[in-house]
Amino acid sequence: MGKYLLSPLSVVVVLLCILAAVLYFKESDTSAGGRGYRGGATPVVTAVATLNETRQTIEAIGTAQANESVTLSVQQSGIVEALFFDDGDTVKEGQLLMKLDSKEEQARLKELNISLAEASRQLNRIQGLAQDNVASQQLLDEQQGQVNVLKAQVEVVESQLLELQVVAPFSGVLGYRQVSKGALLRPGDVMTTLDDITKIKVDFSVPETFFSVIERGLMIEATASAATGVKFNGLVSSVDSRIDPITRAFTVRAIIDNSDAHLRPGMLLNITVNGNTVQRVSVPESALIPSGNGHYVYIVGEEGKVSIRDVTIGQRLPGTAEVVNGLSEGEIVVTQGAMKLRPGSQVTATDKS
Numbered sequence: 001m002g003k004y005l006l007s008p009l010s011v012v013v014v015l016l017c018i019l020a021a022v023l024y025f026k027e028s029d030t031s032a033g034g035r036g037y038r039g040g041a042t043p044v045v046t047a048v049a050t051l052n053e054t055r056q057t058i059e060a061i062g063t064a065q066a067n068e069s070v071t072l073s074v075q076q077s078g079i080v081e082a083l084f085f086d087d088g089d090t091v092k093e094g095q096l097l098m099k100l101d102s103k104e105e106q107a108r109l110k111e112l113n114i115s116l117a118e119a120s121r122q123l124n125r126i127q128g129l130a131q132d133n134v135a136s137q138q139l140l141d142e143q144q145g146q147v148n149v150l151k152a153q154v155e156v157v158e159s160q161l162l163e164l165q166v167v168a169p170f171s172g173v174l175g176y177r178q179v180s181k182g183a184l185l186r187p188g189d190v191m192t193t194l195d196d197i198t199k200i201k202v203d204f205s206v207p208e209t210f211f212s213v214i215e216r217g218l219m220i221e222a223t224a225s226a227a228t229g230v231k232f233n234g235l236v237s238s239v240d241s242r243i244d245p246i247t248r249a250f251t252v253r254a255i256i257d258n259s260d261a262h263l264r265p266g267m268l269l270n271i272t273v274n275g276n277t278v279q280r281v282s283v284p285e286s287a288l289i290p291s292g293n294g295h296y297v298y299i300v301g302e303e304g305k306v307s308i309r310d311v312t313i314g315q316r317l318p319g320t321a322e323v324v325n326g327l328s329e330g331e332i333v334v335t336q337g338a339m340k341l342r343p344g345s346q347v348t349a350t351d352k353s
Contacts, residue, residue, distance in 0.1 A: 044337035046349040051329040056275030062204030064267040066195035075163040077186045091168045100164040109157045116150040172196040200256040205249040213275045220254045222269045227262045280322040287333040298334035
């Protein structure tokens with residue numbers, strides 16, 4: 001009888017065939033009805049969808065603005081006669097900051113006051129004569145008219161003198177002084193700036209999906225990279241009545257207390273709006289399976305069979321996510337082992353809710 005020797009290549013081919021057969025039958029056994037271990041069911045970890053009270057928070061970015069801000073200039077052309085401020089001074093409302101040369105107006109006012117005094121003296125004399133029927137009523141009326149005209153002219157010059165002065169329209173902090181004594185100023189020339197920073201305004205954009213959430217009086221928190229570790233509290237003061245049709249967002253304005261003067265206009269602020277408390281169904285984040293532009297979860301139903309459910313996700317918190325639509329309180333979702341499943345699979349669940 002002859003002996004048959006197998007070549008090494010033949011041995012390898014036989015072993016590969018045996019391995020393929022084993023894998024085939026194992027796959028057939030586990031795929032029938034989605035069955036795995038423990039009596040033919042796939043082991044998974046589950047959690048119960050719970051109803052929790054959560055505070056809706058919205059994050060945004062805004063730029064700090066002064067509560068009141070103005071660029072100071074003059075109303076009439078003139079030469080700077082005196083300056084009463086320096087860079088960065090803190091001033092009070094009505095404080096005198098600058099005077100223009102007013103020699104001509106002062107002389108005109110002096111002349112008018114002399115004429116007014118003489119006209120008033122003549123009016124008193126004529127009134128006395130009119131009482132004795134020596135002066136006519138017409139003469140009295142003419143003199144009274146002259147006095148009134150002079151008084152009006154005095155008021156005009158006094159108004160012109162006031163226009164040659166610059167006073168602080170409100171209390172605040174001045175910017176850099178951009179004029180010097182003796183300079184010729186014209187209307188529109190910048191003298192300095194004035195900002196009221198006791199309060200800071202901040203405008204920021206919010207997606208339209210939160211339009212029903214934002215309302216006046218809501219608390220906000222703000223942080224700035226220039227003030228590390230400091231949180232600033234404020235309130236929503238107004239909400240835009242329109243939504244931008246391009247960005248699908250609307251503008252919100254908040255007022256932040258800045259009595260400590262840590263914030264300055266132009267700073268970038270990170271805003272967190274603390275919305276109202278709402279009740280929402282929550283599940284562990286591990287239960288969410290991305291699908292296109294949305295998410296779905298595996299629901300464990302009666303007799304341990306699973307089904308797919310599309311869900312709409314709201315706010316995400318550390319380890320959990322709010323489900324706006326698609327789930328009800330008490331439903332059981334798969335949190336681990338979902339990759340082995342398909343609709344109709346049989347599972348044995350370990351509840352870790």
